[in-house]
Amino acid sequence: QVQLVESGGGLVQAGASLRLSCAASGRIFSTNCMGWFRQAPGRERELVGVIDWSGRITRYADSVKGRFTISRENAKNTVYLQMNNLNPEDTAVYYCAGDVDRITGVTTEIREYDYWGQGTQVTVSS
Numbered sequence: 001q002v003q004l005v006e007s008g009g010g011l012v013q014a015g016a017s018l019r020l021s022c023a024a025s026g027r028i029f030s031t032n033c034m035g036w037f038r039q040a041p042g043r044e045r046e047l048v049g050v051i052d053w054s055g056r057i058t059r060y061a062d063s064v065k066g067r068f069t070i071s072r073e074n075a076k077n078t079v080y081l082q083m084n085n086l087n088p089e090d091t092a093v094y095y096c097a098g099d100v101d102r103i104t105g106v107t108t109e110i111r112e113y114d115y116w117g118q119g120t121q122v123t124v125s126s
Contacts, residue, residue, distance in 0.1 A: 001026060001115075002024055002025065002026035002029055002032075002098060002100070002115050003024070003025045003026065003115075003117075004022050004023070004024050004096050004097070004098065004115060004116065004117035004118075005022070005023050005024075005117055005118070006020060006021065006022050006094065006095065006096055006117045006118065006119060006120040007020070007021050007022075007023070007120060008020040008021050008120060009094060009120030009121045009122045010121075010122065010123070011123045011124075011125065012086055012122075012123070012124055012125070013124070013125050013126075014086060014087050014088060014124055014125065014126050015085060015086065015087075016086050016124070017082070017083060017084045017085070017086065018083045018086065018122060019080060019081065019082050019083070020036070020080065020081040020083070020094055020096075020120060020122075021078055021079075021080055022034070022036075022078060022079045022080070022081075022096030022117055023076075023077060023078050024077040024078070024079070024098070025077070026077075029074070029077045029098065030053060030074035030077070031053050031103045032053060032098040032099055032100055032102065032103070033050060033051070033052055033053065033098070033099040033102040033103075033105070033106045033107060034050065034051055034070075034072060034079045034096060034097070034098050034099075035047065035048075035049065035050035035051070035096065035097050035098075035099070035106075035108075035113060036048040036049050036050075036070060036079075036081045036094060036095070036096050036097075037094070037095045037096075037097060037110060037113075038090075038092035038093065038094045038095065038122075039092055039093050039095070039119075040091060040092040040093075043092075045095070045110060046061065046110075047061045047108050047110065048060070048061055048064055048068060048070075048081065048094070049061065049064065049068055049069075049070040049081065050070070050106045050107065050108055051070045051071070051072055051079065051106065052104070052105055052106045053074070053103060053104075055071060055072050055074075057105060057106050058070055058106070059106055059108055063089070064083075064090075067083065067084050067085045067086075068081060068082065068083050068084070069081070069082040069084075070082075079096055081094065081096075083122070086122075086124045087124060087126075088124045088125065088126045089124075090122060090124050091122060091123050091124050092121075092122060093119040093120065093121050093122075094119060094120050094121075094122055095116055095117055095118075095119045096116070096117045097110075097113035097114075097115065097116045097117070098113060098114060098115050099112050099113050099114060100114045100115065101114070
């Protein structure tokens with residue numbers, strides 16, 4: 001069983017940067033596709049970005065392309081989300097998740113992700 005713990009959220013002003021971390025326990029992490037998702041109040045959970053096991057393949061939601069970067073350090077069992085030029089529309093709870101069945105490539109389908117963290121709040125003021 002893999003457990004995920006997110007950290008790094010907080011309250012920032014528009015234009016600021018934050019880096020979220022997701023620490024995983026469990027040795028299968030290094031072979032899994034990982035993703036970051038977010039959910040704002042009253043809205044459905046949505047994709048932010050995903051990364052394959054090697055870190056070489058990434059995909060992003062159009063709303064964050066050019067501002068957010070997902071990366072991973074398998075030796076540290078950690079995946080990161082660097083968020084730059086934040087705006088109030090980025091306010092949400094951010095979750096990391098893993099797809100235990102996917103050892104090659106990536107998927108952007110939320111339903112494919114098997115294990116989830118508890119989330120970390122990001123609030124961007126104008």
